[in-house]
Amino acid sequence: MTLHRRNVLAGIGGVASLTTAGCLSGALGESSQETTLWNQFTGSEQDSLETHLETFNEGRDDTMVSENLSDVKKQLKTAIPAGNGPHTFPWAHDRIGKYQSQDFLYDGSDDLELDLEGTFTDNAASAVQWEGGVYGLPYASETVSLMYNPDLVDEPPETLSEMVSIMEDHHDPENSSWGLSCPPKTAYFVSAFLHAFGGRIYDEESRELGIETDEFIRGIELLQDSIWPYVADDTTYNGQMPPFADGNAPFAINGPWQLGSFRDSGVDATVAPLPDVDGGSPTPYTGVQTWYFTAQLNGASEASFDTTLEWAEWYTTDEDVITGNARNHGLIPVHTDHVESDELGDDVPMFAETVDMGTPMPADPRMDTVWTPFENALERVFNDQSEADEAMKSAADEIRSRWE
Known part of the structure; x- marks a missing residue:
């Protein structure tokens, strides 16, 4: 495969500044011409990225330099408008519209x-x-x-009612x-x-909210009856991880990024498709991990421009x-x-089966x-402070007022 590169670039001769809040100084030494990517991978994902970079950079005059940051989204807000951002970064596709x-x-x-x-799946x-x-290239879905x-469950449940029965047997907070381990208030x-009965938080085609519909309220009621009663009191992400990681919960609902941590804790975390819902179909949000092309490419040197696109294509x-x-x-x-x-x-086929059930996260900036x-x-609603229909109407009014 080849990439057609522009022959004349605006601003050639200049070198894109790659420093922001001191993050890159020192990493680049005397040179300021390297092409750069930002990421916030941790653990084994970061190790893999470094290995891939070594392979990609071998024999290249212009190398791709990686900077690992704790909060890429926060840094991008100030760095890109100032012309100090990276040439590329990995993130789920849902930020593209914004x-x-x-x-x-x-x-x-x-x-x-x-x-x-012709190269990637239709969704990707x-x-x-x-x-x-086209604002990047996709490398995975999740x-x-x-x-x-x-150790606690012989076979994964095929239906949500079976899952509830197993959760009942194990749920004893005292x-x-x-x-269950699952951040219960994170969409x-x-x-x-929430989407099990055909409702949607947002319809990207019509650009309309769906949180007030009867189908969506039924999804919230499903959460109230079948999911929320079985989670720990600490509903933050970090608070929800110990029950499963410590072997004190039979189930977790989470993504591939958490598997390694669960297994490192000693639990043989095994992936299965989401269970069937009586009268509906579980429809999770899915994300497409993407190497974004940033506005830094507009004024980049030809070498940096080519390296960025070649990195994305190769990866x-x-x-x-x-x-x-x-x-x-x-x-x-x-x-x-x-x-x-x-x-x-073994894990990917199970996650892939769930992806096939899902719907892509909306990329509309309205989100x-x-x-x-x-x-x-x-x-x-989770805290019993409001009925579902009242809470969703109030939220919808607030959201639409912001759109105006």
């Missing part, structure tokens, strides 16, 4: 000869596009799914035992149940990268040549004003 509206991104559609639709190819532009502890983690099409990410991190391939590979390990009011309303 960042494109803020002029944070570069449209690579005229520079890529890569056949986007569409996820990196927004309003006719979602949350069911995990179970085989003796430090719970039925992404419980979206499968998203290299067999060793794709299969390694699958086996080591549970990341589901989106390259059509590897979707059904038998070299992906930026949806999450907080909606999750605040969900918390009020």
Whole structure:
């Protein structure tokens, strides 16, 4: 595969500044011409990235330099407008609409000869596009799914009612035992149940909220009856991890990023598809992990421009990268040549089955004003401070007023 590069770049001769709040000084030494990526990977994912960078950079005159930050989104807000941002960074696709509206991104559609639709799955190819532009390349899909502890559960439940029965048997908070580990008020983690009867938080095609519909309220009631009663009192993400990690809960609902930590704690966390819902179908949000092209490319040197696009193309099409990410991190391939590979390990087929149930997270910039009011309303219902229909109407009014 080849990439068609622009022959004349605006601002050639200049070198993009790569320092922000002192993050990059020292890392680049005397040179300021390296192409850079930002990431906030941790643990084994960071180790894998460094290995891939070594392979990619071997023999190159212009190398890709990685900077690991604790909060990439926060840094991007100030660095990109100031011209001090990275050339690329990895993130789920749902920020594309927001960042494109803020002029944070570069449209690579005229520079890529890569056949986007022919190389990647339909969902992945569409996820990196927004309003006719191509703002990155996809490298994996992911979602949350069911995990179970085989020391406590012989076989994963096929239905939610079976799962509830097992959770009932284990849920005994007074003796430090719970039925489930799951951040219960975070939309992404419980979206499968919220969407189970056809309701949606947001319809990207009509650009309308769906949280007031009867179908969506039924999803909240499903949470009230079948999920919320079985979680620990500490509903934060970090507070929900110990019950399963310590062997005190039979189930968790989480994503591939958490598998390694669970297993390192001594639990043989086993992935299974989400269970069937009586009268509905679990429909979780799914994400497409993407190497974003940033606005830093607009004034980049030709070398940095080429290196960025070549890195994205190589990373998203290299067999060793794709299969390694699958086996080591549970990341589901989106390259059509590897979707059904038998070299992906045991976890990926299970996550892939759940992805097939799901719906992509909306990338519309309107979503930026949806999450907080909606999750605040969900918390009020969880805490029995409001009925579901009242809470959703109040949240919807607040969200629409922000849109105006």
